[in-house]
Amino acid sequence: MPETLPVRELRRIVGAGNLFTAPEELVAYSYDATRAESLPWAVARPASAVEVAAILQLANRDGFPVVPRGAGTGMSGGSVPVQGGVALSLERMDRIVEIDEENLLAVVQPGVVTGDLHREVEARGLFYPPDPASSQFCTIGGNVAENAGGLRAVKYGVTKDYVLGLEVVLPTGAIIRTGSRALKSVAGYDLTRLMVGSEGTLGVVTEILLRLLPLPEAVRTAAAFYRDMEDAAGAVSRILKARIMPRTLEFVDGEALRAVERYLKQDISSGAAAMLLVEVDGTTQSAEQEIGLIATILREAGAIRVEQAKDEEARERLWKARKSISPSLAGVRARKVSEDIAVPRSRIPGILGEIRGIAQKHDLLIVNFGHAGDGNIHTNILFDDQDSAKVEAAVKEIFTAVLRMGGSISGEHGIGLSKAAYLPMEVGPEALAAMKRIKAALDPRGILNPGKIF
Numbered sequence: 529m530p531e532t533l534p535v536r537e538l539r540r541i542v543g544a545g546n547l548f549t550a551p552e553e554l555v556a557y558s559y560d561a562t563r564a565e566s567l568p569w570a571v572a573r574p575a576s577a578v579e580v581a582a583i584l585q586l587a588n589r590d591g592f593p594v595v596p597r598g599a600g601t602g603m604s605g606g607s608v609p610v611q612g613g614v615a616l617s618l619e620r621m622d623r624i625v626e627i628d629e630e631n632l633l634a635v636v637q638p639g640v641v642t643g644d645l646h647r648e649v650e651a652r653g654l655f656y657p658p659d660p661a662s663s664q665f666c667t668i669g670g671n672v673a674e675n676a677g678g679l680r681a682v683k684y685g686v687t688k689d690y691v692l693g694l695e696v697v698l699p700t701g702a703i704i705r706t707g708s709r710a711l712k713s714v715a716g717y718d719l720t721r722l723m724v725g726s727e728g729t730l731g732v733v734t735e736i737l738l739r740l741l742p743l744p745e746a747v748r749t750a751a752a753f754y755r756d757m758e759d760a761a762g763a764v765s766r767i768l769k770a771r772i773m774p775r776t777l778e779f780v781d782g783e784a785l786r787a788v789e790r791y792l793k794q795d796i797s798s799g800a801a802a803m804l805l806v807e808v809d810g811t812t813q814s815a816e817q818e819i820g821l822i823a824t825i826l827r828e829a830g831a832i833r834v835e836q837a838k839d840e841e842a843r844e845r846l847w848k849a850r851k852s853i854s855p856s857l858a859g860v861r862a863r864k865v866s867e868d869i870a871v872p873r874s875r876i877p878g879i880l881g882e883i884r885g886i887a888q889k890h891d892l893l894i895v896n897f898g899h900a901g902d903g904n905i906h907t908n909i910l911f912d913d914q915d916s917a918k919v920e921a922a923v924k925e926i927f928t929a930v931l932r933m934g935g936s937i938s939g940e941h942g943i944g945l946s947k948a949a950y951l952p953m954e955v956g957p958e959a960l961a962a963m964k965r966i967k968a969a970l971d972p973r974g975i976l977n978p979g980k981i982f
């Protein structure tokens with residue numbers, strides 16, 4: 529650990545039991561879901577905004593990096609302490625402070641696990657729609673920092689659509705509040721929106737004010753299996769053209785299905801080349817009616833089998849298959865690059881065709897699955913070390929195709945470490961320079977999560 533780290537002062541701020549320096553403790557805070565890893569010099573687990581502020585003031589005085597961390601499930605290396613310093617774990621700030629049933633609001637600390645918030649509000653007939661596939665272990669603070677999307681974004685939008693206000697500790701140690709409890713507020717610059725999606729580089733989020741909705745009365749789920757990937761992609765367009773808004777519309781290609789079937793030791797698709805998983809919600813009557821219409825469209829688009837979940841058990845079985853894709857890909861090849869491209873929805877068949885061509889050209893195994901309903905596809909390249917150069921070329925070609933179609937190189941996972949080299953491709957030099965000026969204005973010493981995004 530560098531001598532510059534004021535361990536005694538840090539210990540005084542968070543308490544002896546919440547400052548870790550032993551190697552085995554540092555390892556636990558050194559990585560995220562990208563498999564990138566780098567050891568912090570110490571781990572601090574503050575219990576309040578005041579403690580976070582005190583740590584950031586020390587960091588400014590002594591010039592050491594501070595890297596905010598939720599559950600470490602990020603897919604772009606955001607919480608990996610690439611330049612060492614203090615890993616700032618928000619895990620102790622895990623309270624649901626308030627659920628205001630009259631105004632449909634929740635106040636939560638950043639370390640609350642997203643799935644716990646879902647359960648808590650649903651028990652009161654309320655609904656917090658953002659639903660990353662990692663919801664059982666990621667945190668709301670991480671969701672805010674990444675502007676996480678998820679399975680229900682097609683109908684309900686993403687995290688930024690539910691954040692009304694924040695308490696944030698700026699990199700210099702000042703504590704600010706943004707937004708208000710009113711549904712409308714245009715007082716000054718929208719610092720809430722600036723912070724949401726800033727990937728832990730502009731401030732540490734210490735409290736979040738969230739908008740809630742009434743819980744829909746009924747949910748209905750159906751899965752459709754296709755012999756041909758193009759048919760499945762075409763079905764997505766047909767559903768959206770029918771002016772039905774499903775709450776989820778997930779796409780899984782044949783390679784992903786095979787990986788899940790091996791992982792779960794279960795035949796799900798009888799060898800299909802693609803699966804769509806569709807869910808609608810509303811009143812019991814409207815949900816029944818819409819899922820019936822969707823089943824018809826799925827069949828007309830060429831499905832070899834359409835399965836409607838008859839009960840909660842059947843629904844959970846279908847979701848288990850979808851949510852097991854990421855872990856099932858872990859052992860297929862030595863390495864995995866996970867991209868998270870987004871295109872206008874009508875371009876889904878086009879981009880899947882382009883990716884297939886790029887995979888053939890470079891002789892690479894590329895697996896596609898994800899949130900087809902909002903145009904966000906997780907493109908995973910599985911490879912061995914000797915193919916690294918081919919993978920780099922393939923990623924550039926995929927991003928070029930995505931941008932040509934009016935899309936984005938990252939729909940929901942953020943830029944972090946893994947996509948920093950490609951950000952200029954999307955935003956151009958002037959926008960990049962503006963982003964860097966914002967960062968420099970808020971974090972003049974560059975101590976908060978250095979090495980990320982740029």
Ligand SMILES: Cc1cc2nc3c(=O)[nH]c(=O)nc-3n(C[C@H](O)[C@H](O)[C@H](O)COP(=O)(O)OP(=O)(O)OC[C@H]3O[C@@H](n4cnc5c(N)ncnc54)[C@H](O)[C@@H]3O)c2cc1C
Pocket residue numbers: 560561595596597598599600601602603605606607618638659660661662665666667668669670671672673674675676677678679727728729731732733734854855940941977
């Ligand atoms: C199996 C799997 C499925 C996933 N599915 C989805 C999905 O469907 N949709 C989706 O959007 N993402 C998904 N993800 C990615 C990931 O879960 C999200 O990005 C999530 O928001 C990260 O939360 P976390 O608590 O793990 O944050 P971390 O990984 O710990 O941190 C992520 C970033 O947030 C910053 N950060 C964390 N807390 C704070 C804070 N309080 N203040 C400021 N900055 C902070 C960190 O510095 C880092 O840059 C998935 C990941 C996995 C492993």
